[in-house]
Amino acid sequence: MTFLKSFLSTAATSALMAGAAIAEPALIYDLGGKFDKSFNEAAFNGAERWAKETGGQFREIELKSEAQREQALRRFAEAGANPIITMGFAMADPLTSVAPDYPNTKFVVVDVTWIEGDNIRQIGFAEHEGSYLVGLLAEMASKSGTVGFIGGMDVPLIRQFGCGYAQGAKAANPDAKIIANMTGTTASAWNDPVKGSELAKAQISQGADVIYAAAGGTGVGVLQTAADENILSIGVDSNQNYLHPGQVLTSMLKRVDVAVYDAMKAGDTVETGVFILGLAEDGVGYALDEYNADLITPEMKAAVDEARAKIISGEIKVASYYDNDNCPVLDF
């Protein structure tokens, strides 16, 4: 009953306020779920920050099935949410069919840069550039010269992370050995800390003493095992240095939170088009805070900052996996 009442009263209010346009932003999380400690959670953090600062409210949904992608887009658009912020490359196809039907709604999509649409803000991150920096740090911190990479689901996006990482490690030491593993071939690979832990142990037994996890919730297991076995690990997307102080070398930051925060702040006037956020835009980077300050030596810091400047100036070109669907220094 209460629902019906509140529904009717909302309907009445919105009828009264018709034209006043009170648009709430909406946020659609990808299948990994809202609290994955990385990609989706970063979006949630950005949205929460906006909500706290402005006192605004946002609508949200965690997708549970592929068919819900289009459904959620349409329902939010019809409910008047604006802008509608979506996460992940799998939203590209549903957006191309939904966005033209709602020309007055702004759509924001993270990790998509290649679709058509005047009312879509597409945000891509140069993950390979950020991964290059942490790969450089990993190889410099490694005593064995062997570094590990553990990806989540075996998809091109994660190969992009691994490829940049391998290039960074090779830049620090041309003889660097990189062991790369993917957690799995289904969506459960994003949330399988036990498997992440097993892979980390396997890589340690092959000599790896720094391991980079680009695997969503699976990475929690990688970081835990690395800490237990007294080797270093590297977090991803959000700053994960605090999870094991002094044992996480750094985190590859992908500022999804900033992208979401900015979009919500701009509201329905958000600028559309394609935006690639790389090192120059601080869209990606490496994390340095009180938890890992002792792990990053002055030489490492100098080297990584120099590499960062050179990538921004174009002097160093980090190859992208997408260009030829392969990686020059690493086989997947």
Place this chain on the structure above:
Amino acid sequence: MDKMPKWADVVLIPLISLILATAISALVILGIGEDPVAAVKIMVSGALGSTLGWGYTLYYATNFMFTGLAVAVAFHARLFNIGGEGQAMLGGLGVAVACLYIPWPHWSLALIGAGTLAALFGAAWAAIPAWLQARRGSHIVITTIMFNFIAASVLNYLVVDIMRPKGARDTATARFPDSVHLPTLHELLAPIGVPFSKAGPANVSLLVAVAACLLIWLLIWRSRLGYEIRAYGHSETGALYAGISPVRITMITMLISGGLAGMMAINNVMGEAERLVLNATEEAGFIGIAVALMGRSHPLGVFLAAILFGFLYQGGAELALMTQIPSELIVVIQALVILFTGALDNMVRMPIEKLFVTLGRMRA
């Protein structure tokens, strides 16, 4: 009367199970401080209150009809096919191959062609565990579930490394050409003057699924092969004595089962996504087990149970959209229904059976 009547078996017991599951779900929703009555209202109006809702409910139900029938057919031969998931994935591959590489002049021909290939791929995937069971005695529960993982890896390799258009970042094949677009319920019903939402993904595959229910009923209860399958399921030694070959029945049953699971792809891959995405099956193969259990392996039961689960899926999505109820809790509600209707069936069945037997004795 020393047995309970048929209607109690088919209608009463599932109904009581359902009511119990709903009651406990309501308690859980109350426990997190939300209003269960409002929640049920949202689910019902969201899934059944509009043609858009029906479009999604029937779309999910179509998937579950195929996978539910697949499990049900195998049950009759006392084979537990947990591999519906993998067989449906391979079916998706069959549909993708048919739609991408063959120029079809009309959707109806494409549906027949793609459906056949989907069934063949699904059946082929079921054939290996079936052969291992029939000839080598490897338990089919273990082998079919392992084949799900192999199927996921095969699909990942083929879709990401072979079929993905160059440079595309989405883990999917190219879009199928327009000529293989299956008519949705909107397009089917519009000519006869019935308005149906354009956005609902339910399509002509629903009719194929219903036809499959009918055909499976004919097969199991009206054909010689069906009799052999049931005889084998009741008693292997008895069937052997009657001259029924266990190897032959195991193989044929699993081929039919795998074919049905594979056929699901005409709905989710060809009808809805119109391209093969990696995550296409979304555990419909596993839901099929619950659907078959709840439907007591009878095609009509499977049909009804599939619609119930379609309702739960669509209603759950609506609940996630309209309320602050966390999505984990929606999974809990779905799980409770599966638990009560599938796993805890005997908990309700035994007392009811006893009740009917006592009633029968008192009358006698």
